Amino acid sequence: MxxxxxxxxxxRKSQKNSVDxxxxxxxxxxxxxxxxxxxxxxxxxxxxxxxxxxxxxxxxxxxxxxxxxxxxxxxxxxxxxxxxxxxxxxxxxxxxxxxxxxxxxxxxxxxxHYPYNDFHPQGRRELKFFYGAILEYAERELILLQKIFKGTPEIKNIFDPILSLERLGVSKKGIPSLKISEHIKSILATNGNPLRIEQETQNLIKDGCIALKVICENLDISIKNKLVSSTAILSSEEVEGSEKFQEYAGKTYEEILKQIYEKSSKIIKDFRMEGILSIKKP
Incomplete structure (x- = not known):
């Protein structure tokens, strides 16, 4: 056989339910x-x-x-x-x-197509692209999520994944993020042990994608249950002088959340984590 x-x-016979x-x-x-x-x-x-x-x-x-x-x-x-x-x-x-x-x-x-961040010569190439993707995501999508959900009950549902992504993707004054700094210290402490580097690489990517998945799940719920305004618009004044937000300017909050959902799920797919996380498009 x-x-x-x-x-x-x-x-193929089971498209909706898990197979035991x-x-x-x-x-x-x-x-x-x-x-x-x-x-x-x-x-x-x-x-x-x-x-x-x-x-x-x-x-x-x-x-x-x-x-x-x-x-x-x-x-x-x-x-x-x-x-x-x-x-x-x-x-x-x-x-x-x-x-x-x-x-x-x-x-x-x-x-x-994601930004490449060469945080250490012995870092895995895949992680350097993933780190760049999350850096960009933290500077734009996370800020928009916090703005849209500020003061709503839904903010508590995405608080933990936002915190997780900030630890991985928030860099200040050129200093690597908290999680990447810890990874660099580990590389140095183990003299660049390949197995350790590979394990930590997979863990960092996995943890980041889990956070993205939780965000996707909550965005799906918010959109389907009309928990966000379909008329409120992100005005140009709110993002004036910031080119990184221009692709969202003039869009409704609902449209923005749909776009963030697509971006989040694409990162998961591009880094081959959709099989592990079983992401399903709403």
Whole structure:
């Protein structure tokens, strides 16, 4: 039996509800995924590096996320890599501009539009883009959220995720944020231990995306239940002299929240956390 096809078929049948997998089924799938990574890494260690997968799987267990959905995302990605790798191998096309490289480049392009913050030479490239994304988000979207929800009962529901994102994405006078400063200290204290750096990278991205998910959930509730004004407008005077808010000027609070929802969920998707967090578009 093809385990990958099995779980794909099961998940396609259940678009709304989580799929319960037995311990034996989970074990079989994990063993197959790990075996594939191990086998293919002998020919292409860069593309089939297993450590990021193991870190994501650990986070799934810790957060009790939808395991079946997570495995589906991981399996689809791995199968795509395997298909291209095998096609290239059959054709003996080992060139720098190969389809395999293009897949990795696509993954890189998904995050390259975010600001790049080179906080430390040994920091992971993915985290440098994520940090840049959250820095930008904290300077704009978080401020707007606090403005729109100020004095409302809903503000307490997003207080914790806002605080979490501020710890990760608020930088003063060029000094790295609290969480990134702690990460830099850890890099120095462990002499750049690769495993420790990878673990902390995944944790920082995961924690940031969890905060974004909570914000998305509350924005969804606020919009659907008409808890924010659909007529109140962010005037140009309120953002005068600040270019970073111009894309929101003249829009209603409801439109702004919808746009922030889209931006938040896109960050989660671009950094491949939607499988772990099971983000669903309202």
């Amino acid at each position: 093809n385990l990958y096809r099995w779980i794909s078929r099961i998940l 997998l037995s311990k034996d089924e989970i074990s079989a799938l994990l063993n197959k995924i790990r075996a594939d990574y191990s086998d293919y890494s002998k020919e292409n260690p860069k593309a089939f590096h297993i450590l990021p997968f193991e870190e994501r799987y650990t986070q799934v267990l810790k957060t009790r996320a939808d395991l079946a959905s997570f495995l589906k995302v991981e399996i689809d990605y791995l199968e795509k890599l395997k298909k291209i790798h095998n096609q290239r191998k059959e054709k003996m096309e080992i060139v720098r501009s190969s389809p395999m490289d293009r897949i990795l480049e696509e993954q890189e392009r998904a995050i390259q």
